[in-house]
Amino acid sequence: MHVLVLSTGNPLLENALLTAVHTVTVLQPAGTAALPGIEQHTVEHWDDLDALTALEPGLPDVAAIATIDEQAIVAAAHLRQLRGLPGLTVEAATAYTDKAVMKTTLAAAGLPVARHRVVHHAREVASAAGELGWPVLVKPRGGLATLNTFVVRDREHLKELVDAGAFDARITDPTGRLTAGHVLDSLHGARDGFLVEQFLDVEAEFFCDLYVHRGTVLLAVPGRYNAPLLQSLGAASFDTALPPQHPEARQVADLAARAAAALGAQSGVVHCEILRDRTGGLFVGEAGARPGGGSITELASVMYAFDLPATLAALATDQAPDLDGTPRFPALTAVMITAPAGTVTHVPDRDTIEALPGVLHADIRLTVGQPVPTGIGTMTLAGRVLYVPDDLDTLDQEVADLRAALDIRVEPLTTD
Incomplete structure (x- = not known):
C-alpha cells in the first residue's frame, strides 16, 4: 500500500510502514529532512488548509494518509477528505486537537470535564474567572506538553503574570520539530483565543x-x-x-x-x-x-x-x-532522567544500570563532558529507565532508591 505520512521529523511511523513493505511518501515542514530514498513534499504551516488544498493535486496517489504527530492531525484529515479516503474526519480531528471544541463535545456527551471559557486577551480572564471561580487554569486551545499552561490564583496574581509577560511569551523549541504549528505561539498570539478553565x-x-x-x-x-x-x-x-x-x-x-x-x-x-x-x-x-x-x-x-x-x-x-x-x-514504570543544568561529570554505563534490581532497560542520553540536554514542557531529553516495581504502595521510595543508585553527577553552570 502507498501511504502519505505527515511528519514533524520523528520517523517512527515511516520506518514502521517501510518495514511492513509499504510505499511511503512524506509531507514535512520545509527545511526538515526525510528518510533516504523517500519522496518528500513540504509544507510551511500545518494549519494553512488553503495551502494544503493547493498542494494536494501534486501529491501522489495513495491509499491512506496517516500521522502520529499532534500538529498534523487536522492537516491529515483535510487531505483525506479532499481525496475521499477513510479515516478521521476534519470535524473529529478538530475535536481531538482544539481543547475548546473537545470539552464542549465531551460535555455534550455527558462526560465529566472542567468548565471553560474562550478568551482572546488577559484582560478577559478576570471576567471568565468571575463565572468559573478563582483560581482558574489558563491554556492554549491547541498545544502539547503543558506548554503555556498555568494557574492564575486571583486578580493580583493575574496582574503579576501580565506584567511578567506570561501571556506574550513565545516558547523556545530545542527539538526543532514544532515550528510549523501554533504550539509555540504566545497566548496573546493565538489566532482563535485561548482557554480559561475551571481549576x-x-x-x-x-x-x-x-x-x-x-x-x-x-x-x-x-x-x-x-x-x-x-x-x-x-x-x-x-x-x-x-x-x-x-x-x-x-x-x-x-x-x-x-x-x-x-x-x-x-x-x-x-x-x-x-x-x-x-x-x-x-x-x-x-x-x-x-x-x-x-x-x-x-x-x-x-x-x-x-x-x-x-x-x-x-x-x-x-x-x-x-x-x-x-x-x-x-506493573511497569518508566523513570525519567532529569539533571540540573550544567556539564555531565559522571554517568554509569547501560550495563551497570541494567544490572540493578528491577531494571529492565536503560536509555541514558547523557554524555560525560557534554551539557545536560534541555527539555520542553513535560518532555525530557535526558533518557529513562524501565523498572518493574516490587509494590505500588512503595513505588515512590523504590524510585528514589533507583535514582540514588544511578549516581548521575553534573557540574552546575556558573555565573561570572
Whole structure:
C-alpha cells in the first residue's frame, strides 16, 4: 500500500510502514529532512488548509494518509477528505486537537470535564474567572506538553503574570520539530483565543492509551503519572502502567473509551489524560488522536509484549493488529532522567544500570563532558529507565532508591 505520512521529523511511523513493505511518501515542514530514498513534499504551516488544498493535486496517489504527530492531525484529515479516503474526519480531528471544541463535545456527551471559557486577551480572564471561580487554569486551545499552561490564583496574581509577560511569551523549541504549528505561539498570539478553565484540585493524574480499530478498542493501557503534570514540570517524574485489574485502571480505561467514542471513531491510537480531584471524582482532562508522548508507548508495548512499529503500521493502513491484552508484569514504570543544568561529570554505563534490581532497560542520553540536554514542557531529553516495581504502595521510595543508585553527577553552570 502507498501511504502519505505527515511528519514533524520523528520517523517512527515511516520506518514502521517501510518495514511492513509499504510505499511511503512524506509531507514535512520545509527545511526538515526525510528518510533516504523517500519522496518528500513540504509544507510551511500545518494549519494553512488553503495551502494544503493547493498542494494536494501534486501529491501522489495513495491509499491512506496517516500521522502520529499532534500538529498534523487536522492537516491529515483535510487531505483525506479532499481525496475521499477513510479515516478521521476534519470535524473529529478538530475535536481531538482544539481543547475548546473537545470539552464542549465531551460535555455534550455527558462526560465529566472542567468548565471553560474562550478568551482572546488577559484582560478577559478576570471576567471568565468571575463565572468559573478563582483560581482558574489558563491554556492554549491547541498545544502539547503543558506548554503555556498555568494557574492564575486571583486578580493580583493575574496582574503579576501580565506584567511578567506570561501571556506574550513565545516558547523556545530545542527539538526543532514544532515550528510549523501554533504550539509555540504566545497566548496573546493565538489566532482563535485561548482557554480559561475551571481549576480542579487535582490529586492524581492518569493516562490511558487506546489501540482502536474502526472504533473498537483492541487494547487499553491505563497508567498513572507520579504526580499531576502541572505539579511535576521540571521535576524528576515517572510514569507507571497499571495492571488492568487495578480498580483505578478499570475506571480510567472506561472513561477514556467513552471519551474516544464521543470525539470520533477511527483506526489508530487515542491518548487520554484522566484527572482525579480531591473529592474522588474523575474528569477527562483531554484526549489526542495519537499515541502518548514520553515513554507511554514503550510502557504499553513492553507491558503487553507487542511490536509497537508493526502495530502503528497496521492501524495506519486500517488493519487490525493482533494484540493479546495479557500483561507481562504486575506493573511497569518508566523513570525519567532529569539533571540540573550544567556539564555531565559522571554517568554509569547501560550495563551497570541494567544490572540493578528491577531494571529492565536503560536509555541514558547523557554524555560525560557534554551539557545536560534541555527539555520542553513535560518532555525530557535526558533518557529513562524501565523498572518493574516490587509494590505500588512503595513505588515512590523504590524510585528514589533507583535514582540514588544511578549516581548521575553534573557540574552546575556558573555565573561570572
